Amino acid sequence: MSLHHNALETHDSSWPGPGGPQDIFAKEDPDWPLPRIVRGDDIYLFDEAGNRFIDFSSGPVASNLGHNNRRVIEAIKEQAEKLCFAQSRVARTNENIDLADALAQVAGPGYERAFFVSGGSEAIDTAVKFSRQWAYARGELNRTRMVSLMPSYHGGLISTLGLGGDEVPIEVFRDMTVVSEKIDAPLTYRPPEGMTQEENEDRILADFAETLDRVGPEKVLAFIFEPVGGVASGANVLSNRFLKSIRQTCNAHGILMIADEVMAGAGRTGSFLASAHTPDGKPDLVVLAKGIGAGYTPLGIMLAPASMVDELARLTGYPYGHTAAANPLSCAIGLAALQETLERDLIGNAARVGAYLQQQLMGLADECPVIGDVRGRGLLLGTEIVADPVTKRSFSGEISAPDRIRRIAFDHGLTIYGRRTNNGRFGDALMSSPPLITTMEQVDEMVAGFGAAVKDFMDEAVRLGAKIG
Numbered sequence: 001m002s003l004h005h006n007a008l009e010t011h012d013s014s015w016p017g018p019g020g021p022q023d024i025f026a027k028e029d030p031d032w033p034l035p036r037i038v039r040g041d042d043i044y045l046f047d048e049a050g051n052r053f054i055d056f057s058s059g060p061v062a063s064n065l066g067h068n069n070r071r072v073i074e075a076i077k078e079q080a081e082k083l084c085f086a087q088s089r090v091a092r093t094n095e096n097i098d099l100a101d102a103l104a105q106v107a108g109p110g111y112e113r114a115f116f117v118s119g120g121s122e123a124i125d126t127a128v129k130f131s132r133q134w135a136y137a138r139g140e141l142n143r144t145r146m147v148s149l150m151p152s153y154h155g156g157l158i159s160t161l162g163l164g165g166d167e168v169p170i171e172v173f174r175d176m177t178v179v180s181e182k183i184d185a186p187l188t189y190r191p192p193e194g195m196t197q198e199e200n201e202d203r204i205l206a207d208f209a210e211t212l213d214r215v216g217p218e219k220v221l222a223f224i225f226e227p228v229g230g231v232a233s234g235a236n237v238l239s240n241r242f243l244k245s246i247r248q249t250c251n252a253h254g255i256l257m258i259a260d261e262v263m264a265g266a267g268r269t270g271s272f273l274a275s276a277h278t279p280d281g282k283p284d285l286v287v288l289a290k291g292i293g294a295g296y297t298p299l300g301i302m303l304a305p306a307s308m309v310d311e312l313a314r315l316t317g318y319p320y321g322h323t324a325a326a327n328p329l330s331c332a333i334g335l336a337a338l339q340e341t342l343e344r345d346l347i348g349n350a351a352r353v354g355a356y357l358q359q360q361l362m363g364l365a366d367e368c369p370v371i372g373d374v375r376g377r378g379l380l381l382g383t384e385i386v387a388d389p390v391t392k393r394s395f396s397g398e399i400s401a402p403d404r405i406r407r408i409a410f411d412h413g414l415t416i417y418g419r420r421t422n423n424g425r426f427g428d429a430l431m432s433s434p435p436l437i438t439t440m441e442q443v444d445e446m447v448a449g450f451g452a453a454v455k456d457f458m459d460e461a462v463r464l465g466a467k468i469g
């Protein structure tokens with residue numbers, strides 16, 4: 001299937017007058033204007049000329065329920081009529097209490113309390129701040145250091161850029177952010193030459209122990225990780241074995257584990273929490289965002305055990321907040337989205353449809369040798385693009401495969417999320433993460449469009465002088 005989306009040609013990415021859309025802040029790319037989206041329905045987005053695009057990555061892995069979900073829209077209307085705002089330090093609201101209660105039930109023991117903020121980065125910042133307050137209140141004044149994985153991503157605030165494993169923004173903000181200790185992420189597609197996956201994990205676990213020795217384990221506050229990665233690692237999956245060992249080391253030294261499930265949580269991986277797939281590495285705190293608001297509202301959440309929250313409340317408390325924290329409108333939307341997810345068994349659907357999508361994308365590799373790997377869990381999949389599937393060599397600097405394919409895909413009726421991180425040092429991946437409502441038939445439609453885009457990319461790469469294979 002190849003659709004022609006001629007409306008793209010009527011828009012420039014530069015903007016002639018004042019104002020303009022958000023993307024004009026990014027590096028100018030006049031050859032590749034973005035579509036102007038005016039409407040969404042089911043897994044589809046429509047531009048002003050009526051062209052239809054499959055939302056192949058759920059925006060940036062957020063629109064779990066697709067678009068135009070009636071239950072959520074009714075909840076928005078009803079709540080907007082009733083109460084839009086009451087600040088959480090000034091008043092309690094039913095919407096805050098109801099969503100916290102529902103989350104405690106679905107997240108299970110160990111995650112009885114929920115702290116609500118406005119998005120993923122803010123929720124990560126909250127989890128780090130909460131961890132520090134917990135250490136401080138208990139007299140562990142030296143605990144300030146964080147350990148994270150390279151590559152990884154934990155948000156775009158100055159506080160979280162240093163925590164993440166993308167060297168590009170860290171270079172810009174090095175003197176302004178707190179750069180964490182980094183250990184290698186055990187990349188399943190790219191273990192060092194000659195090493196098995198387990199040998200690579202053991203190498204990294206030994207490095208973790210050495211890092212703690214060097215820093216002083218009593219100074220380490222927390223280890224933060226994505227159970228299934230996002231763009232930075234192309235949905236790399238951490239094993240139960242790896243996280244079990246990290247858990248044991250953290251327990252031995254009183255170090256907390258924070259699971260960044262901003263992308264992976266809320267059912268996308270086939271269980272409500274992605275951490276449930278790795279039960280021996282159970283985190284102390286879990287951070288949710290994106291899918292929990294399903295794209296209908298800005299919402300980020302830190303889940304924490306009642307034991308920690310209640311003990312801390314008896315000591316110093318956690319006395320920080322934001323104006324929009326636990327916003328009743330956002331909480332009502334979050335509750336409607338959660339109920340929809342549970343009642344329609346969209347978590348089970350993510351597991352089933354995700355397995356089929358992974359299989360179909362792998363099948364494309366026969367015709368498209370640049371598809372090196374398709375990995376992830378449920379409907380959180382990453383497709384790695386390589387110039388050579390045998391050596392796993394990536395495309396060179398000038399050809400950013402994720403950016404090129406993302407743009408070409410518009411012509412085949414798909415919007416895709418993916419960008420080059422770490423200057424492509426760990427490979428180039430695109431997110432294959434459609435809404436959790438996706439059907440098997442829709443998978444066939446999206447794989448046909450994606451395959452056509454990848455084939456066009458291969459032709460273009462050859463034209464630009466790249467050698468494939």
Ligand SMILES: Cc1ncc(COP(=O)(O)O)c(C=O)c1O
Pocket residue numbers: 060119120121122124153154155156226230231260261262263289290
């Ligand atoms: C794993 C992960 N953590 C944190 C964030 C930051 O979330 P937000 O963009 O909502 O601030 C993201 C966003 O892409 C993410 O993928």
